[in-house]
Amino acid sequence: MKFYDFYMSNAAYRVRIALNLKGLSVEQVIVDLVADEHRVPWFEELNPQRMLPILEDDGLTIAQSLPIIEYLEEAYPEPALLPAERGSRAWVRSFAQSIVSDMHPLMGRRVRRYLANQIGATAEDIDGWYRNWIAAGLSGLEGMLVARAETGQFCHGETPTIADTCLVPQTYNAQRFGCDMSPYPTIMSIVETCNGLPAFADAVPEKQPDWKPMEGVIPGQSRESK
Numbered sequence: 001m002k003f004y005d006f007y008m009s010n011a012a013y014r015v016r017i018a019l020n021l022k023g024l025s026v027e028q029v030i031v032d033l034v035a036d037e038h039r040v041p042w043f044e045e046l047n048p049q050r051m052l053p054i055l056e057d058d059g060l061t062i063a064q065s066l067p068i069i070e071y072l073e074e075a076y077p078e079p080a081l082l083p084a085e086r087g088s089r090a091w092v093r094s095f096a097q098s099i100v101s102d103m104h105p106l107m108g109r110r111v112r113r114y115l116a117n118q119i120g121a122t123a124e125d126i127d128g129w130y131r132n133w134i135a136a137g138l139s140g141l142e143g144m145l146v147a148r149a150e151t152g153q154f155c156h157g158e159t160p161t162i163a164d165t166c167l168v169p170q171t172y173n174a175q176r177f178g179c180d181m182s183p184y185p186t187i188m189s190i191v192e193t194c195n196g197l198p199a200f201a202d203a204v205p206e207k208q209p210d211w212k213p214m215e216g217v218i219p220g221q222s223r224e225s226k
């Protein structure tokens, strides 16, 4: 299995967690998004959407983090990352989709780049944009967790599911941008439990071989110096 990865990619981070939970090793191919390596011909041929992550397995090329994780779930069912009961499976998928489809697309690097370069948004404007969508998304997720009897140490019950593989990277990102996480105690308790597991801890950007201090809100502007 070949996995096209970049330490800073939130979507790739989800897949790294799933691979670790399933104990799968991959040949990691680093595609440096900051250096625009996803916009070179060989990568565009691999993924015309010009996005990470990509998994290659068994002659297949799979794009999109959730379909990749669902593929791993079908190909390598143990340990299960989806609950057995179909209503619970639907809930886990809907929680994951709330992050992957509703939150993350509003915050990506290309969106921030467009806001800065095409709309003329300042760093402050972009910070405000980011915080607004993080707060809208996380408060909805907190509500989903609080409302549900099945919420346990993890988003669903007492073992990690696909919901956790999406939640942890999204909160990592929010913390990286200095968002106030105090309104989300249930989320933060789950995240702490997850990060106590090697599968999650080993997937963090800082532990990746290509890690370097991250860029900030506007590409080219480092937040680490702040």
Ligand SMILES: N[C@@H](CCC(=O)N[C@@H](CS)C(=O)NCC(=O)O)C(=O)O
Binding pocket: 008, 009, 010, 011, 012, 033, 038, 050, 051, 052, 053, 063, 064, 065, 066, 100, 108, 109, 110, 111
């Ligand atoms: N829905 C996609 C999102 C993929 C995505 O946003 N990838 C980002 C990195 S996290 C990317 O490759 N961005 C390239 C760019 O912004 O130009 C997934 O879940 O895989």
